[in-house]
Amino acid sequence: MPPIRVAIAGATGYAGEELIRLLLNHQHVRLTYLAASAKWERSTSVSEVFPRFAGRLDLPIESLDPARLAASADAVFLALPHGESMRLVPSLLKAGKRVIDLAGDFRLRDPSLYPQWYAFDHAAAEWLSRPEVVYGLSEFHREEIQRAKLIANPGCYATSVLLACLPLFAAKLVEGDQILVDAKSGFSGAGRKPELAADMAENLRPYKVNHHQHMPEITQEIHQMTGRTSRMAFVPQALSIERGLISTLFIKTRAPLEAVAEAYRVCYTPEGAPFVTVRVGSFPQLRDVVETNDCQIGLSYDAAMELLIVMSALDNLTKGAAGQAIQNFNLMHGFPETTALR
Amino acid sequence: MPPIRVAIAGATGYAGEELIRLLLNHQHVRLTYLAASAKWERSTSVSEVFPRFAGRLDLPIESLDPARLAASADAVFLALPHGESMRLVPSLLKAGKRVIDLAGDFRLRDPSLYPQWYAFDHAAAEWLSRPEVVYGLSEFHREEIQRAKLIANPGCYATSVLLACLPLFAAKLVEGDQILVDAKSGFSGAGRKPELAADMAENLRPYKVNHHQHMPEITQEIHQMTGRTSRMAFVPQALSIERGLISTLFIKTRAPLEAVAEAYRVCYTPEGAPFVTVRVGSFPQLRDVVETNDCQIGLSYDAAMELLIVMSALDNLTKGAAGQAIQNFNLMHGFPETTALR
């Protein structure tokens, strides 16, 4: 079987770099085109930007040319800042390409949410609710992903929070309509932007409390599963380390712990969810998951408070971005789900 | 006025080192005796253990000798592992010394709590409820501290959580009886113990979830203020940085934000609480408080959820340990509260 020709737009960002790193080990993929954002001025070799790929990949990084993007590849990963992929996707889909978009442009079904959460009007609103556009939370949409043309790859916080709470919603065990989340992410979660390095050094910094753009995709997914509207309190914080994300969820439930644990086991069987592990009574630390595509979930229940504490750890660049994107690519193409991810 | 002669037991730990650092700038203090824990084998110069104090303090660090501890000083700071100060305090108090204990030995009034939370039976249980023994949360017990003989200096998490929620309890604005806390501390919070350095490198590690020993002193203080028994969900986590602590509290309240903000303002006036700052609508980061004795508190209210988010940041070694200890020392001796802390 000839390899799938794959292009990456946004190859110089964190997620783009992680895509290159992982896809170099994918036996069915040949990278054919690497594009940086429009501001990139000249063609540069990969090894100049990322010396660690020297000798392993002989491709230039070029300014993004939409025509070449379509012509060069069978499948396209878009790892661009929010608001750019909505201008590229329609023509890629019309040209018959499979697209995995790591930005937020196609995650929300309701176009009216974009001005509020992303500060732009959507330029391709008619695509948001088409059946070939699928929210790529691999563990919960496996079959739709297999048939999809465009994957809206979930946000890193959304992946962490949804994997932590959807089994409970699926089992109708959540009391009330509130989920309270305190989440901490490595600073790479915000993308490769010039920052004051000092803000990152030895710090913990809350930001976008209760108005982070991953919130509406979380409540949208809960609504799709339950038909209910939930309310979310969300406290994201940037850690002074590069990679990794842990979320703590406080969820009201009256179910006994055994019923709760069973709800997670049903959703995450070893065969059906090879990257998700659930522990009862202990909690994951970041080092358990960094540089893997795994999500580890820990549970603790306080019967007197009728309160479940769930902690969910993953690597924001892997399961929270490039790894899950490749997992979805594998599902779309009928490859084993773990290809290039183990 | 002659300086107060001050001894430190536990001088080689994090809190002991911070006490030395701060007290070297205290104009009314003369350090007279530095003792390490019992395992210390021989007398060593301070500058051998802490080269940064070279030339500024000419004292040996010695094995702890209780008789010399009492003889050498007018006031004693105990910065020992939990369970050691309860054996030293009675004789120090009988000898008329003022004592500030940074361990947990005298924080809980009910001796029956010690086996559960500290894994020891209390050896001086009769002292726990005496009036001259005061829980040293400076901002809330100023007058008792001025008359105290023994200060049970609060735990770092407890300081952070109590400063964040007591104003709301004082104003009777808390709905229900639950407080949910996700807290992150620099690894120095666990004391200077040999650890696998790898566990600290680039990590975030939950530990003692719902069974950390600072929990009962928090509920004890809330009970003392309100007469009510509260329930607490508590998720402490170790950051891979040395200093600093941030707590996120989710608290149910139906009060409008302005009433909430007023409750904090009443408790923390600039004159009455020089180290506590409250912000509405924004949140502190660790760098705002590290190496200061300040506690910064941020508030955000979601009316639809009837939920207040409070974040409280401090330096676990300063306001969470040695700094608050010196603040209490200043109150006990009638010095301005900020002496040596600004």
Add this chain to the structure above:
Amino acid sequence: MPPIRVAIAGATGYAGEELIRLLLNHQHVRLTYLAASAKWERSTSVSEVFPRFAGRLDLPIESLDPARLAASADAVFLALPHGESMRLVPSLLKAGKRVIDLAGDFRLRDPSLYPQWYAFDHAAAEWLSRPEVVYGLSEFHREEIQRAKLIANPGCYATSVLLACLPLFAAKLVEGDQILVDAKSGFSGAGRKPELAADMAENLRPYKVNHHQHMPEITQEIHQMTGRTSRMAFVPQALSIERGLISTLFIKTRAPLEAVAEAYRVCYTPEGAPFVTVRVGSFPQLRDVVETNDCQIGLSYDAAMELLIVMSALDNLTKGAAGQAIQNFNLMHGFPETTALR
């Protein structure tokens, strides 16, 4: 005695922030004017930029206005990017102000060196060699500093290297004319610029090897002391931590270790050099000096190789910048050298 009125230009950079932190403890100083660089758009309170100074300093940070700078103060600290102070200094000196310049603008006597090392032509070349302009290496120019009008405060690497080797040159113990230096600095040494935070995370990064701008001030000082021209190999590297600097020097000498040690002892007596400590046979680590104005020097001699290894550690923001600047300020004004620095 009324306090000295002090202004800081460049108050928002690392060195500016450190100047504020230290000068708040200087009993003879009143801060009167804080200016950011010209790009600063509006007046902002100090506590908005640096929340940790909230409640301690009630001054705005303003755009730099040269007229107000001169009018507001008796003494001025300039902590601006290289190339800006040469335009401000002449009028400040003519107005009778004492100036301490933390940039490189007045460190080199020979104006022809500026295009090569700083990439600008000097706009005030006639001032470079005037007697009232003094290179502020406190330990070696104490008397000139007392009479100076303008201090060219040494670079952080230059301070570290010169304190490490000048005693040996003074004693005429250096064989040949070469000094080989490998130096590592916290990233704050490069100033508070937007950077890719990723470049700082978990990294060690060589930069400007053999063409760092601190090299000519080092060889200039050696020449002034010995009359000899020396050659320097210099490998600066950025650590992924914020503060601290260690230099390793390899120096040829045939003197026995005792003669070498004596050369250092003569230069750095406890009275004459309260911030410099010399150890024979052991070496300082960064933690020994961070957040102090100390420089710790360690020596090891290999007789067979006729080679001395010298390591010199300091905090690049304190002894390497703001601390030494205040040390020089103290010398200029007749205050004890350690005022506000202990």
Add this chain to the structure above:
Amino acid sequence: MPPIRVAIAGATGYAGEELIRLLLNHQHVRLTYLAASAKWERSTSVSEVFPRFAGRLDLPIESLDPARLAASADAVFLALPHGESMRLVPSLLKAGKRVIDLAGDFRLRDPSLYPQWYAFDHAAAEWLSRPEVVYGLSEFHREEIQRAKLIANPGCYATSVLLACLPLFAAKLVEGDQILVDAKSGFSGAGRKPELAADMAENLRPYKVNHHQHMPEITQEIHQMTGRTSRMAFVPQALSIERGLISTLFIKTRAPLEAVAEAYRVCYTPEGAPFVTVRVGSFPQLRDVVETNDCQIGLSYDAAMELLIVMSALDNLTKGAAGQAIQNFNLMHGFPETTALR
């Protein structure tokens, strides 16, 4: 072809963990036995010690049993503290096993050096100079490694320094007999020992200056290549990050830069040395090599000083330990050199 059965002794250390991580991707290897050091008390699952291997490796970690070690495997990696493998190797070799030893026990040919550098008398001295025992610097001993029974895998510093200087010695371009080295390593280089985490946090710490045990293997290799005795000044330092190692070498040479560069090119062709890259005029940073088996070398020459600066960067756990060990394993078994290392 059936897979090679492989055992790891010392599986819980840093190098052991890295061996597991890499060998899980080796298509010709089946892990059959994982042993910790003798102190390990009970058999534990890999996933309990290293949760990130959960689901990928179903082996216990057991106390080291020499008989089982020999019986379980065709090839054995020994990643034990120095001084343990010399007691295990003779019987393993007699049983016909291929052994790769990551400790220092078989690196030095002269047994009389062990008391001085490793503080033990060698218990298997007669093996040190046998032809089937080979120093495993892959790039310089490829053919001997292919025929070897026991590989003495080089130390991390030694690998970095030797790859940086041997081409110059091979081309007889070194002037004099001295090499001066300043080297910095992530703290994992010292092995997984309980440490004061504080000593690692935000620090740079010199240790074992001029008496590190990697020095004699460096001079031994230079002597073998040149017949000359060299002298080395060596300043190792521990970085407060986990992985990565950079060495700076100052080497005297009169050869022009082009001749120097050619000497490196001859030694490190793309085919003959797939993991070594040489740059002229620029230098590698740690991030270029971390988590790879690559060694990147940068060169800069100062003609007036007749001095070459060489910097060499690698990951101390990969090319400096487990990666080079697998590279040698591949050479011994006739697999492509890069198997499981790309």
